Amino acid sequence: MTTIGSALRSGNWLTAARIRSYSWLLLAFTAAAVAGWIALSDRLIDRNGKPIGTDFSNVYAAGVLTLHGKAGDAYDPPLQHAMEKAVFDGRDVPFFGWHYPPFFFAIAAVTALLPYAGGLALWVVSSLLAYLAVMRAILPRSETLLVAAAFPAVFVNIGHGQNAFFTAALLGGALLMMERGKPWIAGVLIGLLAYKPQFGVLIPIALLASGRWPTIAAAGLTVAALIAISFAVLGTDVWHAFFQSMTFTQTVVLEQGGTGWEKIQSVFSAARHWGADVRTAYALQTLLALSLAGGLAWLWQSEAAFDLKASALASASLLATPYVLDYDLVVLAVAIIFFVRHGLADGFRDYELSVLAAAWIVPLLSRSVAGLTTIPLGLIVLMGLFTLTLRRALADRASEIDGHARVAQA
Template sequence: MTDIGCALRSGDWLTAARIKSYSWILLAFTMATIAGWIALSDGLIDRHGKPIGTDFSNVYAAGVLTLQGKAADAYDPPLQHATEKAVFHGRDVPFFGWHYPPFFFAVAAITAMLPYAGGLALWVVSSLLAYLAVMRAILPRPETLLVSAAFPAVFVNIGHGQNAFFTAALLGGALLLIERRPWVAGILIGLLAYKPQFGMLIPVALVAGGRWSTITAAGITVSALVVISFAALGGDVWHAFFQSMTFTQNVVLEQGGTGWEKIQSAFSAARHWGADVKTAYTVQTIMALSLATGLAWLWRSEAAFDLKASALASASLLATPYVLDYDLVVTAVAIIFFVRHGLACGFRDYEISALGAAWIVPLLSRSVAGLTTVPLGLMVLIALFALTLLRAQGDRASEISGHARIAQA
């Protein structure tokens, strides 16, 4: 084996000093890019004619409509787009659709109580702090905040004004608390219903692991959110939401309105390579069933909980046909639980290199897919999930072998 091969296998190339250096470089690049992006904008419109915070403009506009008593209009593309333009004083900004369940209007309305810049700052800063706090709680080490903040998906998420920090904080927090405070974990999982596509496999893991308290708390939380939204906004808004799902599925997902290179799913990869919609859904379904099988086995097993948590985080991203590169912030949850297990029990061959690849891939995935159609983000996520299952199996085999040696002695 070559020196490079040996280094990749052992992970010796990724020293603590290099981790810190790479993190500081990427963090400095992120901060400089964001500062330049804002400085070169014209009235909160960037050089490409898009609002600063791009996708956040749909959240803010939906909040404006909510405060006006017209929340259901957010699900009507022409009315939503007209409101987005009005936010920027009639400037012809691109349309960014509102696709969230009605209970998320509460968050949108809070941001719309401030001027756009203030609402965006509140949205980004509060969610970023929540994400960083959860990462630090999972792995309380001095370098955690630096590495988590420098994670390239952080830059992508900030650039899009998206909500992946909330998603990562809720999922990471739930997994952190599930053994000590299962009801609180269930509440956090219930709040994840604002992004329902990421909850497809959570019930599989919870049922397989017998986490009934968490399941009950999650069900109560979702039910409460639905009831409160009905009481506050009326039934028409739910009717509008369900009607809008056809537009979301057909235009945004199936026709690739978002851009195949941005979506990091098996469905998108198949469509990018020329497959028809039915074939792409078949590929995605096979992927989801395979993930569910692996998760069920893992969560029923006696494997370390850190590996179960890591696998659920990566599987949650892989199972949905609609996962964008900014959603890869959730990969930080998979990485940090795996790292916590590795620091406690030691790392095996290729694990450190695989974790390094998972950390850097959000910086490269869109560009690589756009230039070559190679779904790098998807491939790395699959590798991380598979490696987690292999680690659990390897740990179990080592434990059995150790018991056998003790018995023989």
């Protein structure tokens, strides 16, 4: 036990050779699983009766409705489901709801210009390339692309045909632009993140704490432009339909666990999974969000390294929302890579490498572990990484003060 504890503390077990080996193994597994799943499908319907790309079917159906001038129907579950069935020649596929703001219809419509398989390929490949490009730009090392591609959340996201690659690319890109002194571009990227508004709750806290006014302005103008364009192209009724649909999304999908408690990686979901009522679950989620906001406000107004600020914002953005699925953990790659970059430059402290390794592997395990044991492993690791980031910022500050004191004494 002492040997294991020492290895976890030092992180020496995580050698460069092991990182490459684990990454190649997981990447090979992902490629084989995806190829096998497609090969065993029947006209793009898998062995479980679900469309290949599952959740993408709602994007494609919404895109078809948009091209037919019926975008608002996507917010009506029976009409949306009817179109999803029509996409697959009337076969009885499961319902996958459309929950995005109206300006996201533009992306859906682009995918619907192609046959379903082509639209899915465009959706997955373009977003995956954007994610990988941002990861490589943040940490320009030879192994970055391998480790980022093998990240287990990538497999989960591809399997669900989801949009977490876009989310990670936009958030990671925005943080990179801030660091490079391009606040307006950063603001535009943050504004584009409004298609997943639940992940933007804490971003204003960080921007306000650090006084990034041009970025705030650019983000606000981008959101305003998106809304104005959607009004001009789609009309006002579609926004009315969107706001009406939010009740269904909140009550059925979130509060009643229609998605599955084991899939959602939040305090809210964990509390509901353990039998708590809705009010208690919201209270716990609110308490966590307020704690995260306080930690971020302190960190972003401090002199801490930008890498730590970026890492904390990425992990906190996942923790703050009650509705975060395991495929959304692609965003966790942003938190990991900024922390790793800081560690490579300034050294790693006790347990940091082991916690980072746990964060990297957890998307592969979180759903199964929660389903079998009700233990929210993804949530625990996320909270651990955020806490570790704040601890590192405090430790760096203490080391800096101690260094200045020694210089003064000399």
